[in-house]
Amino acid sequence: MNKKDIKISEVKNKYKYKGGRLLTSSIINDEVPATCEPLKEKNKLIIAPGLLGGTSASSSGRLSIGAKSPLTNGIKESNSGGTFAKKLASLGYKAVIVEEQNKDDDWYILKITDSEMEVIKYNNIIGMDNYEACKHLRKDFGENIGIIIIGEAGEREYPIATCAITDREGSPARQAARGGLGAVMGSKGLKAIVVDDENAAGIKYNDKDKFRATVNEWSKELIEGKEALTKFGTAVLVNPMNEIGCMVTEKSKQGSFEGKENISGEKLAELQEERDGQPSHACMPGCVIRCSNVYNDSEGNHLTSSLEFETIVLNGSNLGIDNLDVIAKIDRFCDGFGLDTMDLGNAIAMAMETGYLSYGDSDAVLELLEKIKEDSLLGRIIAQGVAIAGKVLGADRIPEVKGQGISAYDPRALKGTGVTYATSPMGADHTAGNCLPGREGFTKAGKANLDPHDNKGKIDLSKEMQIMSAMCDALGLCIFVGTNENTAEKSASLLTALYENDFEVKDIYDLGRETIKAELEFNKKAGISNIKNKHNEFYSNEELPPKNLKWDVDENALRNIFDSLN
């Protein structure tokens, strides 16, 4: 980005069978000086489809974006659906690596087609809402392009800024949300990347028939097995998480929410059926699960695309807001402005905790969004994320690990996910290994230890889920295909059919193990000690109603969770 140079290189041998998060984390570990400042020139932004990216496998279109995070100061990967990964993979690119920094006052975009790759000066969308900006880009570069774009949050280098990725409708509705990767992109002077795969050569399969056969078999299983997700989206979790008592409510003072029925997946589906929205929608081409949604307002006009469980909880029950339309407005703001809804909701809770806003005051929250846009001081504080916002505003109950806010699940009542928050190389991030109940333990954890309230077996469970989640992230698969043995088996079959190479189930698990290994190596070099594998004290001191649970997982076990990665 300093010289606006482009260099297209052959894939190094060691990266040949690496993709997605495994590839972004490996390149970061290999090439980024671990002690560098995340928003300075030595950091790199890496963008990579998974090993199955661009293929016809269902749910294989996740795009991994990685860098050293300005939020955690450690390694970060954040992945998302949308169309970009498929298009980039179809063009035969395994990764885009953005290096150094633009030093002039202009903003740039990167354009990728089958025949060219170009850095173009492009200032006319600066300060614009992402939805509007994407219209400009589509007008200039074709309706069919895939886009990664940062909003104003990324331009301003807020450490919870996202990289937005356009969906099949061209809306910047999918977010590589966590860890402030949008700020890293902003620090490079890169406003957007557009990819046009119109003349793409497409994916070359080693054994197309075998690949297709496995895809068909697996898709059938997914259609049958994921009915609830398809029907109600991720918000289907509202009721069961309430039941368990782990749904973050009232600034982490409750685990269940009185207004739960108004923010449930069932309610969302009902509203959107009435309003001609889409309660079920595929965020990426060819996904048979279709857990996304298109959310219309009460007039039937598009309000936002895909309202997810974590956004609903952290900006709903967490803030005392039991109105999906208000939460949808918050979500739409974040998509347009480029902010992580999770760290935002957590940070707003800190403003409520310290009296800057009233708990449950929707209007005040919507006004606060304007203050963020205006770059007011309160806006800037909130846009630092919950860890710093909590400190500056004077809160002493801050739900974060390694600088990143927790997700929608309170660790006291969903202990496996609590372990993941505490131990993931990425800070508190449920996607790194969410331990929802009902899952069958497949190795050490065992069925007996899957009671979400019980601390027993949760180290093993979280470790397994972290490895399996990283495995999906390396493959470019959505974790909703299942972080389990079946996914490993199917993926071994698919990769064998795709590449001129034999893959065993063990090789697939190893993708996850190698990912975490690279990330731990980087963090160690960055000075992030495993002593930071812990939750803040209020979780151990305050009981969480209604189940009255405390955080009680042994700190030494948290530190040592990755002593071995088997």
Place this chain on the structure above:
Amino acid sequence: MNKKDIKISEVKNKYKYKGGRLLTSSIINDEVPATCEPLKEKNKLIIAPGLLGGTSASSSGRLSIGAKSPLTNGIKESNSGGTFAKKLASLGYKAVIVEEQNKDDDWYILKITDSEMEVIKYNNIIGMDNYEACKHLRKDFGENIGIIIIGEAGEREYPIATCAITDREGSPARQAARGGLGAVMGSKGLKAIVVDDENAAGIKYNDKDKFRATVNEWSKELIEGKEALTKFGTAVLVNPMNEIGCMVTEKSKQGSFEGKENISGEKLAELQEERDGQPSHACMPGCVIRCSNVYNDSEGNHLTSSLEFETIVLNGSNLGIDNLDVIAKIDRFCDGFGLDTMDLGNAIAMAMETGYLSYGDSDAVLELLEKIKEDSLLGRIIAQGVAIAGKVLGADRIPEVKGQGISAYDPRALKGTGVTYATSPMGADHTAGNCLPGREGFTKAGKANLDPHDNKGKIDLSKEMQIMSAMCDALGLCIFVGTNENTAEKSASLLTALYENDFEVKDIYDLGRETIKAELEFNKKAGISNIKNKHNEFYSNEELPPKNLKWDVDENALRNIFDSLN
């Protein structure tokens, strides 16, 4: 503090010959869980005179205050002059340990006399300026008391809040300023500690004549050797530091200041002679160096007590203010409100760097102090110290190490002190081992390597100075007696005369070594890796005029500086 209990214990054998910083750091390392949250109940606040505290040795009245720091999240000791240490030592107390937290809504003080120790509910000085509050305390507990007090900054638990210590006039003018120890005291619900030594038994000397003989000899040397300090105070450094080009100026963009003559020690002395102030003043009883001052305004009224070099630079040349009266007002505000002038000046520079204030605008700075008092958002941001203020305001040139702002010396042009900033267990803190030129290298560094601009020999020099400074801090000696072999020799003689024990020079050095060892141990347990022993990138990327120097000390050497402590 939870039960307002007091327990008076015999000194443990292992602490018998520990004092000052060695004692506070040892107790913290032994008793405070290293991963605890600094402002929660598991942290402890330790207050200790040095091993020579209470004696007639010149400059031996430093009071060490220690805790886990809310600013650096590592161990911190901050020491100061004033009368408290002498009084506490005269009563025979080796340390005060404040544990747990007050849980009710009241504020408390601790009263210590020869016959009693009592926790007293005392709400009437809350929110009051420290000067005013100390008048109340003297009225209630006697004009002769020594006081440790936190200001509003400490009540609000700002992470750069100080513990103020009263001087011989009863003014809260001496500050244990760095690392936010005032916030720790505030988090305990403890507003002040008053000590009355009226009926103190006094110090029992093993060989009083020998002690007196050494004191007399040493005092004579000090009176002769420290003439410039006595005459002009620490501000005597303005001219030579300008000459070297290491005086922090214009938000770390310059190393010399055009307006230097207006803020020099010579100017200060001239002004105070005219105004009937005191250009020379002893901050603690019996100090023959008397580098402190009493600063009167242009009407001849008391404005502040002791304007020091670091306050002058970081709030003067750093902010483009060449007016000592303005700087004295800032200092007086900080003494009254209980804020570290160093992290404050650095943080204000960040507000100037990002356009919230104009460089050189004295009025805006004085208004900002009001905003801090009012608990406005900008005030809260600034009162977090430079590391967080810089982040929130969007600065990308932040002069801090491990969360604490640097002092008045730019590391690029005073490389030894730069090494100390980078490597001290306490974050950027010049008192941990200031490497001013002209000092004779006494072991490895050697005279040839003492050019402050040259990176050669600076690891050894800083290490030596850190050990010698810690040695002084353990003894309760002001570092101005000299961080050198003579101090070790004189101290060995004094301690042998004082205690029923023989001390060799090596034993005295070991006080310093053991101090740093305990601190490194604690930080390791707290997860603060030696990988954090580094400066921010702008020091390596930007040349510092007028000498055009960059930071160029090898990062590995910084990490490994304390591999051995010999």
